[in-house]
Amino acid sequence: MARASGARSQFAAAFESTYGTAPASGYLKLPFVSTGLSSEQGLIASDLLGLGRDPADPIRDVINADGDVVVPVDLRNFGHWLKLLFGAPASTGSAGAYVHTFTSGGWTLPSLSAEIGMPEVPSFAMVSGIRANTMNLRMQRSGAVNATIGCIAQGEALATATAAGTPTEAVLDRFNQFQGAIKKDGVALANVTSADLTYSNNLDRVETIRSDGKIEGADPGAATMTGSMDVRFADTTLLDAAIAGTPMELEFSFTISASKKLVITAHKVFLPKPRRSITGPGGVQASFAWQAAKGAARMCTLVLSNDVAAYA
Structure with a gap:
């Protein structure tokens, strides 16, 4: 007996x-680190x-289909996740x-169907009506670059055979943490030990009355972008900006070459005044939990440079 x-x-x-309708063709084989994307249906105790x-x-209670997908931030496949988000x-x-x-700021977001297959059982779960709610990305000195995509879906259908056919697979070219850089107003920002950013579409589940227990959809709300930076306290550049x-x-960028890079720009960021704690003889750090707002045209722009002709 095979085990998954x-x-x-x-x-x-x-x-x-x-x-909410799974396409008959056009599937892409996407690499992932982990996934919790699935549906569940609870039970209500008798009264x-x-x-x-x-x-x-x-x-039986209503069906809830959602979960996080942790994906590599790579040169080609990550563009599909960005399309789902923006x-x-x-x-x-x-x-x-x-x-x-x-x-950021678009009113219409696409939806996705994803088949999560375990062929040795065999079990193939087609999750449909997927919309991306959040993206979290962390920067640090070493390691691989991953993003956590929080998804809300409409439902899931189980089958014993794949419905995705033979998916198209792109060559994997992954970004690494050592290729990362952070700039403030176009100038490299020094003394940052780690950083993270979170973008959210703040999706609103449309929970209508239906005979199948599924949601009607997930509509985008007001977008937000927040994050934090841990900085060695060596100057007052960020502190002065926070106080004022x-x-x-x-x-935030990751660069393989001039034609192979990802650049994420938050156009108008505000910093709070942080607490500075001295906890021992080592270096003193400050943590800035920033919030982004709409700049001249938008809150954020993400530019992916690669050899893929289109993500339309």
Whole structure:
């Protein structure tokens, strides 16, 4: 009897033309680190009286389909997750050198169907109506760069055979932490030991009355972008800006080469005045929990440069 293992699991995804309807073709084989994307249906305990001390049968509750997918931040596949988060980018370039610009603030977001397969059982779960709610990305001195994508889906269908066919697979070219950099107003920011950023679409579940127990959809709310930076206390550049309430532009980037890079720009960032604690003889650090706001045109811009012609 075969047993499921993560090493043999598969994640195949395709963008939907109709929300909640899995496409018949066009699936992409996407690499992932872990996934909790699935559906669950709880039970409601019986509230009946007069039948003795032992309870009557419970009843089934509504279906909730959601979960996090941890994915590598790579040169090609990550663009599909950015499209799910922000919508289709504006793409320019030619001859293998393309630039894809994703921007916040769009009113319409696409949806995705993803088949999570464990072929040795066999079990293939098609999760449909997936929308990306949040993205969390952490920067540090070493290691691989991963992003956690928080998803809200409509439902899940189980099958014993794949419905994704033979998915298209892109060459994996992964960003590493040592390729990261942070800039403030266009100038490299020194003494940062770690940083993280979180973008949220603040999706609103449309929980209508339906016979199948699923949600009607997940509509985008007001977007937010927040994060934090841990900084060795060597100068008062950030502290002065925090005290004065002066906004700044923060740029987070990972660069393989001039034509292979990811640049995330928060255009108008405000810092709080942090607490500075001395806990021992080592270096003194301050942690700035920042918040982004809309700049001249938008809150944030993400630019992915690679050899993929389009993410439309």
